[in-house]
Amino acid sequence: MRKQFVSTTVDIFEKDPSTVLLLGDIGVHGFKRLIDGCPERAMNIGILEQATISVAAGLSMSGLLPFVHTIAPFLVERALEQIKVDFGYQKLRGNLISVGASYDYAALGCTHHCPSDIAILQTIPNVQILVPGSSEELDFQLRNNYNNDHLTYYRLSEAQNNISFTVQDNLATIVKRGSRGVIMVVGPFLSRVLSAAADMDVTIIYYNQITPFDGDTLFQLLDHSSKLVAVMPFYESTLTHSIHKAIKGKASLLGTIGVPLEFSENYGSVEEHDAKFGLDEHGIRLRLQSMFSLR
Amino acid sequence: MYDERSIWEAENILNKLRLKIVRLSMLKQEGHIGSSFSILHILYHVYSNVIESTKSVALDKFVLSKGHASLGLYAVLNHFSQISDAELESFCDFNSGLGGHPHSGKHGSLVASTGSLGHGLPISVGLALGKLINREGGRIYCLIGDGEANEGAVWEAALLASEHNLSNLTCIMDMNGSGERAIKMGNVKEKFVSFGFECTVVDGHNLNEIAEAFGVCEYLHKPKFILANTIKGKGVSRMENNPEWHHKFPTQREYDEICLEINQL
Numbered sequence: 126m127r128k129q130f131v132s133t134t135v136d137i138f139e140k141d142p143s144t145v146l147l148l149g150d151i152g153v154h155g156f157k158r159l160i161d162g163c164p165e166r167a168m169n170i171g172i173l174e175q176a177t178i179s180v181a182a183g184l185s186m187s188g189l190l191p192f193v194h195t196i197a198p199f200l201v202e203r204a205l206e207q208i209k210v211d212f213g214y215q216k217l218r219g220n221l222i223s224v225g226a227s228y229d230y231a232a233l234g235c236t237h238h239c240p241s242d243i244a245i246l247q248t249i250p251n252v253q254i255l256v257p258g259s260s261e262e263l264d265f266q267l268r269n270n271y272n273n274d275h276l277t278y279y280r281l282s283e284a285q286n287n288i289s290f291t292v293q294d295n296l297a298t299i300v301k302r303g304s305r306g307v308i309m310v311v312g313p314f315l316s317r318v319l320s321a322a323a324d325m326d327v328t329i330i331y332y333n334q335i336t337p338f339d340g341d342t343l344f345q346l347l348d349h350s351s352k353l354v355a356v357m358p359f360y361e362s363t364l365t366h367s368i369h370k371a372i373k374g375k376a377s378l379l380g381t382i383g384v385p386l387e388f389s390e391n392y393g394s395v396e397e398h399d400a401k402f403g404l405d406e407h408g409i410r411l412r413l414q415s416m417f418s419l420r
Numbered sequence: 421m422y423d424e425r426s427i428w429e430a431e432n433i434l435n436k437l438r439l440k441i442v443r444l445s446m447l448k449q450e451g452h453i454g455s456s457f458s459i460l461h462i463l464y465h466v467y468s469n470v471i472e473s474t475k476s477v478a479l480d481k482f483v484l485s486k487g488h489a490s491l492g493l494y495a496v497l498n499h500f501s502q503i504s505d506a507e508l509e510s511f512c513d514f515n516s517g518l519g520g521h522p523h524s525g526k527h528g529s530l531v532a533s534t535g536s537l538g539h540g541l542p543i544s545v546g547l548a549l550g551k552l553i554n555r556e557g558g559r560i561y562c563l564i565g566d567g568e569a570n571e572g573a574v575w576e577a578a579l580l581a582s583e584h585n586l587s588n589l590t591c592i593m594d595m596n597g598s599g600e601r602a603i604k605m606g607n608v609k610e611k612f613v614s615f616g617f618e619c620t621v622v623d624g625h626n627l628n629e630i631a632e633a634f635g636v637c638e639y640l641h642k643p644k645f646i647l648a649n650t651i652k653g654k655g656v657s658r659m660e661n662n663p664e665w666h667h668k669f670p671t672q673r674e675y676d677e678i679c680l681e682i683n684q685l
Contacts (some may be wrong), residue, residue, distance in 0.1 A: 165553050171583075176542040176576030183481060183546015184533075188556060206536060207573075211543060215524050215533050 126281045127224060129260035131155040133267045134192060138167065141272070145184050147177055149195030150222065167386035169184040180202040182211035185219045190272055196230070197239035197280070199245060202366035219276050220267075225280035226357050227384050232392045240384040243335055244363040246278050253277040254335040254389075255295065256312035256358070262333055265291035273316040273371060282358065284313035295334035295340040302325040306352040306417045307376070309343065309368070311335070312403075314358045325419060327381045335364070337397050340371025351376035357383040358411060379416045383411060430468075434460050435682050437495040440508070443496050444491060446675045450512040450520050456492030456663045458624065458650040460595035462553030463496040464631045467560060470541060478585055479558025481547055482668045483532045485540020486565035486594060487521035488667075494518050495532075504530040507631060527568070540564060541591060542585040545577045548589040548643075559637060559682065563592045567599035575615070581643040582616030590637050594624065596652035601663065610648050617645035624648030 131152065135153045136158060146167040148156060159167040170177050174195060176200060181191035193200065193370060200223045201208070223242065230237035234271065248254050253275055257263035263279065270277050290298040300319070303326040310318040318329065332339065347353070353376050355364055355416050361383030368378055384402055399405040403412060413419070422430065437460060444492030445451035447532045470482045484493050494511065495505040496584075503518070507527070510516035516528040531547075534540045544562035551558060564574060581589050599605055610620045618640050622629040653659025654664075656678050671677060 170580070173573075173576035173579065175573045176545070176580060179539050179542030179573065179577070180546035180549065180580060182552045183548075184553075185546075186543070187547055187550025189553060207539065207542075210533060210536055211539060234557055323445075329627040 126257065126260050126261055126283070126285060127152070127155065128224060129263050130194075130267070130279075130281055134157050137268065137271060138163065141190070142166075142269070142357065142392070143188065144190045144192060146192045146194070147181055149174055149177060149199060150269065151195045152344035155177040166235050167344045174199045175207050176202040178207035179211050179385075181219055182207070182215065182217050185212070185217040186215075191219045192222060192271070193220070194224070196223045196237060197225040197258050198237060199204065199277075201242040205245060206266045208246070208252075208276070208338060209249050213252060214249065215419040218274055219270075220277045220279065221276065222281060224281045226280060226284070227388060228398045229283045229395055231395050231398050233387045233396070234392060235390065239390060240360045242278075242280065243359045247336060247363070247367075251275050252336060253403075254280070256280045256333055256335060258315050258333050259289040259333070260285065262291060266333070276297075280312070282313045285356070286313055286316040287314070290331060290333065295339075297339040298331045299328065299346065300331050301327070305331075305419070306345060306354065306379075309353060309355040309364075309414065311355075311357040311359075311364070314356050314409075317406045317409060318356050321406045322413055325417070327413075327417065332380070335367070338364075338371065340367070342370045344375060346374065347372055347376040349375055352417065353378050354413060355381045355383075359380065360384050360386060380412075382412050383409065421631050427627055430464060431518050433543070434464060434501060435655065435685060437492075439679060439682055440495050440498070442675055442678050443506070444511050444671065445466070446670045448512045449669045450532045451491040451669065452488040453491070454653040454659055454662070455486060455489040455565065455594070455596065455598070456495070456653045457656065457659065458652045459486075459594050460496065461625045461627055461644070462563065462592060462594070462630060462648055463492060463648055464651075465495050465627055465634065467500045467502075469631060470561065479551075479556055481531045481558070481560050482549070483534070483540045483544045483560065483562040484522055484536050485562055486537065486568050487534030487540070487542075489565075490518070490520060491592075493522065497529050503527070505637070521646045523678050534559075536599060537565070537568040538573035541574050541632050542577035542580070544589060545580050545584075545586060546590070548581070548586040549584055551586075551588055552586070557589060559588050561590045562593065563594060564607065565598055566593055566605055567602065569593065569605055570599060572601050577586050578612065578615040578617065583614075584654050585641070586643045587641050590646065592646045592648055594650050595647055596650045597661065598652060598663075609645075612645040612647075617643050619647065620647045621647045621649065624650035655682065670680055
């Protein structure tokens with residue numbers, strides 16, 4: 126997904142002179158050609174995330190389209206007030222692209238983990254939040270949203286699905302239909318959920334956009350006996366409010382599957398963290414069976 | 421530069437603005453009078469001789485980073501007809517465009533939404549950088565406070581201004597001593613020199629010193645820093661250098677006494 130981010134961004138930059146790239150000392154090698162060829166608009170701005178977001182706001186106020194890229198906790202958590210006030214409050218447009226997702230930098234420890242990014246950004250009005258599930262989806266979302274009228278956050282991750290859905294306005298997609306319940310799944314967890322629930326008689330609905338949340342598609346899918354489980358690659362409580370607001374009491378939310386609210390003081394690999402949190406295919410399958418009483 | 425008569429006229433205008441500020445603060449029980457008074461001479465010069473006298477008026481921008489001094493900015497913008505009397509009188513009302521801190525979305529004359537300290541200078545760096553990318557003329561002026569300079573984002577922005585050689589940026593510091601009660605900033609001029617700025621120190625209540633410092637900005641090849649030594653609460657004896665008046669609102673009796681003092685000047 127990171128390679129796709131570079132190639133799509135370079136292509137956009139070559140066509141649109143209003144774009145400006147600010148790298149927080151991350152991805153510099155990948156963008157070397159752009160930085161060397163167009164140093165005025167593409168730069169390694171340094172390791173100063175708070176000022177970087179405010180500078181991006183100033184660029185946006187100048188009619189330019191900033192792309193800010195660094196590791197998720199430094200982009201979202203360290204510079205949160207700058208995102209809230211300088212972009213959110215002032216209703217400025219721009220693009221924030223993070224790497225690292227919840228724990229892609231597993232071995233580097235909790236300072237580089239960010240399972241909270243989506244929950245945090247949801248608290249800022251008018252921020253569009255995109256969680257692409259594949260490189261193809263990232264390419265589609267970046268090209269179709271980089272010059273819209275608000276701040277857009279793109280969450281890149283190492284995990285990818287083996288299928289892609291590029292839908293206008295990033296609306297939810299019904300991937301599979303069944304009768305025993307509904308699984309709502311976000312971004313790069315789709316493939317493992319499809320495998321985990323391959324023999325289950327359930328409907329699966331896929332989201333790669335968190336805000337604005339497509340509640341209508343979910344609501345229409347449900348009836349009063351529906352049982353719903355949500356699976357997400359970030360904090361497990363992140364989407365509870367959006368789901369309850371969308372389903373309007375029409376169905377029962379049995380539970381959510383995601384990263385638990387705890388500091389993971391392990392290192393190792395992403396796969397080891399997934400296994401620890403029950404977020405690998407096996408762990409998800411066990412929890413789905415339990416929630417839907419399929420065993 | 422200001423001759424004797426224009427200084428006399430300006431001081432008369434500033435006294436009228438002080439009365440407006442004190443009256444509004446009394447009526448609305450809001451506003452930071454001390455900080456508004458310490459920047460009045462600077463704001464008067466910026467809006468009378470810097471931004472309006474430039475050929476490319478629309479290209480110059482002024483960012484009040486120490487947003488709590490908004491009442492001073494509103495009063496000066498009202499004097500120069502960018503804010504109407506009715507708008508000024510609505511200060512801090514529920515539906516007002518003019519709050520306790522400036523919000524760019526509420527009034528066209530307010531460049532940035534500030535209030536949380538340390539945002540205005542990096543935004544100004546972005547505006548100045550944007551001008552270079554867009555190949556536009558004009559300058560960005562940003563007024564920060566000495567207490568505000570505790571914020572790391574101020575120094576991050578200073579680093580970027582120097583790194584990108586933003587000769588179209590002027591940062592003015594209102595050195596009114598607010599920061600002294602917390603962290604002493606030491607020699608701020610030396611700090612900004614070491615960050616690559618061209619620095620000038622002025623008496624922030626001396627219009628000719630202010631004018632001279634602003635006058636050389638456009639001929640520089642690096643970002644400009646003006647350290648303006650000011651008096652918090654300047655112009656009203658009970659408020660001068662009195663931290664009690666940082667966020668205090670006068671009673672009717674205090675307002676009457678302040679009117680008497682100012683009108684006797």
